[in-house]
Each structure stands twice: as structure tokens, then as C-alpha cells.
Amino acid sequence: MSDEWQTYGCQIDGQMAFVTYDHGVSTELDSLSFENLAVFSIEIADPDSRGMPAGEEANRLNALEDFLDELLQPDRALIVGRITCNGVRTLYSYTLLGSAECHEIAGAIELQSGRAVTLRHCPDLTRAGYWQELFPSDDDLQVIKDMRMHEMLMERGDPLTEPRPIRHWAYFKTADSRRAFLDDVAQHLRGLNDDAYETDDGQFAAMLEHVGLPDWQSMNAFTMKLNGLATKAGGEYDGWETELKGPQAHS
Template sequence: MEEDWNLFERIRDREQVLIFMNTALKQKAPFIGYGQRITIIFNMYSLWDLSDSSTQKAQQAFYELEDRLISRMKDKGYALYAGRISSHNKMEMYFYAKDDWDWEREMKRILLDFPNFRYYFSMHLDVDWSFYLEEMAPSPLEEQWMRNAKIAYALKRRGDNLEKAREVQHWLHFPDSTRMDEMKSKVGPLGYRVIVSELDTTRQVEPYVLHLSKLHTLDVPTVNAVTKELFVLASEVGGTYDGWGTRLILKFPAKLRAHLKRVCSKMIAAFK
């Protein structure tokens, strides 16, 4: 089964939650024969007690349980894991199980392996996968936040110092010059610098391109706030936000590794 796991924030019932879901399922959902939506809700307070009130230890304990539970369900062919919704005091896991699976008896048997966790589970018929497609699935803005997180984590793995402010480029598209000019008037007072505003004759839809730049860091909360600002403003004037890009800024150890790699490459080339 194809997988593409993404993490994004959302406000639900005036509470901030994190949604971690396999967005690859969206392309083929609903899956025929997997109409039982099983919800397992874990109480995090019990994990905090077992982890000496350490949030990090409690979360790690849950993630280990999650991995084992997913493996058990997948190996047995019982269900597809749609994802989880995390809040301050609970973790909600969502599976879509086979229609003929005796879910209650088997779930009790599986969860016997996790006696230290406080949880409850339930099943709802959802043959259309409406919860996954309508309640969990990301909005266009949340999809941008998913991309933000992926880019930021990729930069971090390459040694980028995300806390270092740098010029970040942003691109927006508009159907006409009037809307583009209106956007320019809105972003100027907010600290954005216009690099290019032009008609791109190669584009058939929204051919007017606005290329902006702003100095900011690349930690996920900051990037999400900036992209939300531009996303909302562009929508208000009838345009579309189309993403961002920047240059890599390495931390000192990463710079040193990159320098040594270049030196070693030159030395090897010299002896060939």
C-alpha cells in the first residue's frame, strides 16, 4: 500500500491539534471492503505518570506502541492505518478495517499487550471514508503547511540553521494585473520586497506572477505564519500563493564537513 505521511496543525473545537495522516490514501479512497472505522483513543495522563511526568518520554512510549500496533494490524491484514490526531491529553488513532473483521474481540486481544495504557475504542460504519476525506484531509492551506514541514526538515537534515534569518523568496499568481497590484499594495507595509511583477505568457491560468522576498527564519511555526499571511491575502484579492524557496545556511559543523569533503575530493582527484 502506497504511503505518504504528513503532519500539520489545525484548530479543532478551539483546541490546537496535530494531524498525522497517510495522504496517499486520498487518491484511491474509499477502499471497497474496508468500511469499519475503528477509533482508539489513548489517555496521555497515564503515560505521563509512568514516564515521571516527562512529556518527551510519554510521547516516545506512545510512538513505540503506535509502531507495534500498526505492524500487528498490517501483518494480519486486518486494517489500513489512516492516521492520528494528537491533542494535549490524548492520542486518537484511526484505522479502516475489513468489513468482515470481528474487530471488538481481536482489538481486545491485541491491546492486552499494552496493559499500562489507558484507552478506549469504538467502531463506526464509514464505507464512504467520509471521516478521512472530509474531517482529516488537509485544506489547501494545510497542504502548504505540510510542504513547509517537509522542506524545513529536509534542510535541517542537510545541516541548515533554521533559526538563522535569511532572504526567503515567495511566489504568487493572479488572473490580471489589477489583482496583482492590489496584492503589492497590501504586502509592502508588511515588510515584503517586490522582486518581480510581470506577465508570464507561458501560463494559461493566472499568468500574472508576483515574486516577493522577506527576511525571516525557517523554523516551521515562522514559515507557517508567513505562508498563511500570504495565502490569505492572495485569496482575498483572487490570487493564489504558489510556494517559497531560499538558500541553504549551514551550521558550523555542517560547514566543516562540507569543506573537508571538498578537500578530500580534491586530494583523491590529485592522486588519480
């Protein structure tokens, strides 16, 4: 288990979901001797209207994950991620243990917690459980970046409730591809002002600005569209920045 865990929000079967996965282990998966995927799904007690844990339930679920880690044992298994969706916390692990042993562990968690626990156990030499169910898509990676900005602003005391100018950058190899990008942006997104210039290293840059809220949910509608349009035009969307609001803005 590495220290490089990431979280992003997404939709699974039309339901809000949060995925947390070990990004650091992505370079080590192929060398692991753990051949089996064991996925433990634990019922959330009294989930909120979104199917998410409420109040102290998040701490109780974290304690159950620690208990699972103890039962699996680090030399026999590795937990690589979790999905929280529709009233269920699903924990993903790779392990040397067989199906019977993992069913015993699921039973121990049920006994400890009084919750329903289901198990999915199968060989997974290609690590499909990690790459296809946990690892983020390009859009999910953009959510991660937006959530990082959201968290950074909040850590500095910004309540994220005041609209303000937000600037975006994208870079292209040719002026024509930049022009195609800006034309697409004008068709798909309203309220964006743009500026075009050439960088010192010969790239063709586009800076766009809109006024809005910088929380990740509000931003993501813009950033995923800009990321997709920049990629379509052969360029790269490079993210956004904004000014800090709140008590620490002038400190």
C-alpha cells in the same frame, strides 16, 4: 498502506495537534471493502506541557501502533492516520471487523500497555473520518509545505536560528488581479518588499521578500496569509525559498 504519509501541525479545540495521514490511500478509499471506521484513542504516558509524547514515549506509541496493526490484520483493516493531541494518540482505521471484535482489540492493547484505550466504531461508507478529520485543509497543506522546507534545511545542517532574506512567489492571470493582491498584502503584512513582472508564458508574477527565520512556525504566519490573499485575488501562491545557513552553506 502507501509510502506517501504526510504530517502537519494544527489546533484542535484550542490545543496543539499533529496529524499524520496516508495521503497515497486517498485515491483508493472508495474501492476498499472495509465499511467500518474504527478509531482507537490511546493515553500518552507523562505528556509534556503541550500534550505531546516526551523522550522514549514516541517509540512506545509507535510500537503500540504496530501491535494494533497486527491485531487488526492487513486483510481485514487498514490504518489511515493518527492524531496526537492533548495527551492522547488517536489511530484511525477502516475495517471489516464489527464493534465487538474491535472492543476486544482495544482491551488487548490496554492489557499490553497498561494504558486507557477508548474506541469509536461506526459505519463510514463516505470515508468522513478520513476526509473531515485527517485530510488537510488548504491552510494545513501550506503547513505541510512549510514543514518540508524546514526539514530540508535542517537535513543540510541549517540550525534555522539566523534571520535571512526569504522570497515568496505568486502568479496571476491579469495585471489587475496581481495589483489587488499586492494592495491587500500591503494592508495585512508589514516588512515585505515586492517586485512585479510578466513570465514567458504570459502570467503576471509577484515576488515578495521579507527578512526572518525560516522555521515552519515562523513562516506559516506569512505563507497562510499570502496563500489566502492570492486565492482571493484569483491567483496562486507558489511557495518560498531562502539561502542555506550553517556549516554546509559554503561546502
